[in-house]
Amino acid sequence: xxxxxxxxxxxxxxxxxxxxxxxxxxxxxxxxxxxxxxxxxxxxxxxxxxxxxxxxxxxxxxxxxxxxxxxxxxxxxxxxxxxxxxxxxxxxxxxxxxxxxxxxxxxxxxxxxxxxxxxxxxxxxxxxxxxxxxxxxxxxxxxxxxxxxxxxxxxxxxxxxxxxxxxxxxxxxxxxxxxxxxxxxxxxxxxxxxxxxxxxxxxxxxxxxxxxxxxxxxxxxxxxxxxxxxxxxxxxxxxxxxxxxxxxxxxxxxxxxxxxxxxxxxxxxxxxxxxxxxxxxxxxxxxxxxxxxxxxxxxxxxxxxxxxxxxxxxxxxxxxxxxxxxxxxxxxxxxxxxxxxxx
Numbered sequence: 001x002x003x004x005x006x007x008x009x010x011x012x013x014x015x016x017x018x019x020x021x022x023x024x025x026x027x028x029x030x031x032x033x034x035x036x037x038x039x040x041x042x043x044x045x046x047x048x049x050x051x052x053x054x055x056x057x058x059x060x061x062x063x064x065x066x067x068x069x070x071x072x073x074x075x076x077x078x079x080x081x082x083x084x085x086x087x088x089x090x091x092x093x094x095x096x097x098x099x100x101x102x103x104x105x106x107x108x109x110x111x112x113x114x115x116x117x118x119x120x121x122x123x124x125x126x127x128x129x130x131x132x133x134x135x136x137x138x139x140x141x142x143x144x145x146x147x148x149x150x151x152x153x154x155x156x157x158x159x160x161x162x163x164x165x166x167x168x169x170x171x172x173x174x175x176x177x178x179x180x181x182x183x184x185x186x187x188x189x190x191x192x193x194x195x196x197x198x199x200x201x202x203x204x205x206x207x208x209x210x211x212x213x214x215x216x217x218x219x220x221x222x223x224x225x226x227x228x229x230x231x232x233x234x235x236x237x238x239x240x241x242x243x244x245x246x247x248x249x250x251x252x253x254x255x256x257x258x259x260x261x262x263x264x265x266x267x268x269x270x271x272x273x274x275x276x277x278x279x280x281x282x283x284x285x286x287x288x289x290x291x292x293x294x295x296x297x298x299x300x301x302x303x304x305x306x307x308x309x310x311x312x313x314x315x316x317x318x319x320x321x322x323x324x325x326x327x328x329x330x331x332x333x334x335x336x337x338x339x340x341x342x343x
Contacts, residue, residue: 001025001026001066001067001208002025002026002028002064002065002066002067003020003025003026003027003028003065003066003067003068003069003207003208004028004029004030004046004063004065004067004068004069004090005017005027005028005029005030005069005071006029006030006050006068006069006070006071006072006073006082007029007030007031007070007071007072008029008030008031008039008040008043008071009029009031009038009039009040010071011154011155011156011158011159011196012071012096012151012154012156012196012199012200013069013071014040014156014196015156015196015197015199015200016069016196016199016200016203016204017029017040017043018040018200019197019200019201019203019204020204021040021041021042021043023204023205023208025204025208026044027042027043027044028043028044028045028046028063028065029043029044029045029046030046030047030048030050030056031045031046031047032047032048032049033047046059046060046063050070050072050081050082050085051081053081053084053085056085057085060085060086060089063089064088064089064090065086065089065090066090066091066092066208067090067091067092067093067094067207067208068082068086068089068090068092068093068094069093069094069096069207070082070093070094070095070096071096073095073096073131074124074127074128074131075127075130075131076127076130076131076133076134078131079095079131079134079135079138080134080138083135083138083139083142083144086144087142087143087144088143090144091144091145092144092145092146092147092207093135093139093144093145093146093147094147094148094149094207095131095132095135095146095147095148095149096149096151097128097129097131097132097148097149097150097216098124098125098128098150098151098152099111099150099151099152099192099218099220099271099273100119100122100124100125100128100152100262100265100266101117101118101119101125101128101129101132101150102115102116102117102118102119103115103116103117103118103119104119104265104266104269104271105269105270106269106270106271106272109272110272110273110274111218111271111272111273111274112274112276113150113214113216113217113218113274113277117129117132119265119266120265121253121261121264121265122261122262122264122265122266123261124261124262125265125266132148132216135148136148136215145212146215147207147212147215147216147217148215148216148217149203149206149207149216149217149219150216150217150218150219150220151194151199151218151219151220152192152193152194152218152220152271152273153166153191153192153193153194154193154194154195154196154199155193155194155195155196155294155298156195156196157196157297157298157300157301158298158301158302158305158308159298160172160234160295160298160299161191161193161230161234161294162181162230162231162234163182163183163184163227163231163252163259163263163267164182164256164259164315164319165259165262168310168311168312168315169302169308169309169310169311170310170311170312170315170316170319171231171234171319172234172238172299172302173309173311173316174242174316174319175234175235175238175240175242176238176240178240178242179242179319179320180242180243180244180245180319180323181231181242181243181244181245181319182244182245182246182247182252182319182322182323182326183227183228183231183244183245183246183247184227184246184247184248184249184252184263184267184268185227185246185247185248185249185268186228186246187226187227187228187231187244187246188226188227188228189226189227189267189268189269189270189271190224190225190226190270190271190272191224191225191226191227191230191267191270191271192220192221192223192224192271192272192273193221193223193224193225193230193291193294194219194220194221194223194287195221195287195288195289195293195294197289198221198286198287198288198289199219201285201286202219202278202282202285202287203219205281205282205285206219206278206281206282209281212281213277213280213281214277216277217277217278217281218273218274218275218277218278219275219278220273220275221287221289222275222287223287223290223291224271224272225291227267228244229291230291231244233291233292233295234295237292237295237296237299238299245322245323245326245327246326247322247325247326249263249264249267249268250264251322251325251326252322255318255321255322256315256318259315
């Protein structure tokens with residue numbers, strides 16, 4: 001079997017490259033060469049920019065692949081371009097979508113792949129929906145089997161889950177400095193977290209199956225935690241205690257539209273997933289890495305790479321403002337209660 005990963009040095013994709021190589025699969029990655037991330041040892045590399053169709057068409061001329069996975073495809077235009085480039089060069093095309101595509105809240109306890117899609121708050125999710133639709137409509141006519149994979153929040157080394165995202169060190173730095181941190185709403189919504197290595201152990205055997213029963217699959221762990229618990233475990237791992245301020249998601253969204261879109265369209269809801277489809281195809285799949293290990297691995301990575309302990313000054317200042325505003329609101333409530341009790 002021969003796989004091509006478009007991208008392959010990112011949070012989830014690098015773990016999948018390593019997993020495929022460990023299974024003895026001939027694994028190619030197409031990268032621009034501009035990332036400082038290391039290419040997994042053993043991967044065969046094609047250097048090129050997937051957005052430059054003419055040069056990529058020339059680059060791909062000698063090659064064909066059993067499976068093509070595009071880790072960076074985002075819009076329908078991206079999917080359409082890929083289908084044009086790989087017609088006659090692959091049997092299966094894998095679109096990495098997102099579990100944020102669903103309408104919230106879930107119709108039942110768990111989201112199923114057949115649940116209605118639609119996210120009015122988040123452009124990212126809406127683009128993924130449009131990408132899915134185009135793939136399912138256009139791929140079969142080009143002789144390509146479409147496969148949609150919907151991850152939820154997936155953590156690799158160097159990623160730390162917080163209400164505001166995972167890609168920087170802002171919230172851990174606040175905890176270390178003894179500054180208050182913000183959790184959205186009451187912090188009690190359950191949130192599914194999956195480690196990238198666990199994702200990879202399910203992903204590689206799924207995409208290599210000669211035939212599949214469905215077009216879309218969740219790859220998510222059974223591990224779910226409240227946002228309060230996630231932040232508590234982070235503080236414990238850092239050996240610090242931090243004051244927690246709870247702020248409604250809608251207030252965060254007004255001050256921080258980018259992070260707010262993710263909160264309003266995703267994180268503020270309890271989010272659990274049915275993985276029956278995945279387990280039908282990969283019955284021995286195991287998810288082994290819980291929250292505590294995810295956090296400890298990421299903090300160890302930051303210790304090895306102190307230059308990556310980046311603080312988003314805009315986010316840090318916004319959290320200070322949110323804390324001050326919420327403190328003022330609570331103070332006004334207390335004043336109002338005092339007036340009522342006197343009356």
